[in-house]
Amino acid sequence: MEDFAHADALFGLASSPEKISPVERLLNEFEAHEAKEDRALEVYKGSIAHMPSPITRFLMQLIISDEEKHRALVHAMASTLRGSLNWTKPPDGLEGIADLSRMNGKVRAVTEELLRFA
Numbered sequence: 001m002e003d004f005a006h007a008d009a010l011f012g013l014a015s016s017p018e019k020i021s022p023v024e025r026l027l028n029e030f031e032a033h034e035a036k037e038d039r040a041l042e043v044y045k046g047s048i049a050h051m052p053s054p055i056t057r058f059l060m061q062l063i064i065s066d067e068e069k070h071r072a073l074v075h076a077m078a079s080t081l082r083g084s085l086n087w088t089k090p091p092d093g094l095e096g097i098a099d100l101s102r103m104n105g106k107v108r109a110v111t112e113e114l115l116r117f118a
Helices: 002-011 022-048 054-086 100-117
Strands: none
Touching (some): 022 054
């Protein structure tokens, strides 16, 4: 049991009610960032209709599309981390590909199909 105490001191694994672990703190940061992304998307989407110029609306739509992709990535990272903390594999997480060789074959087939269009 003494070995566990040393490992805890070395890696800072234990958390008291006042202090959370570094992993939990990281998850909190991801979740806070995700909430900010949601708010930014609301503002962008709400303001695009009031843009008088078609080019400005086009540029705003590009920004919105980029923000949506970024938000999806942050959400997947938070979900993966939350799953790791809870010992679960959430469906929107980034880990748990069952058969990499099969997936590689599918990606290769799609890539070859797209190259035929080029």
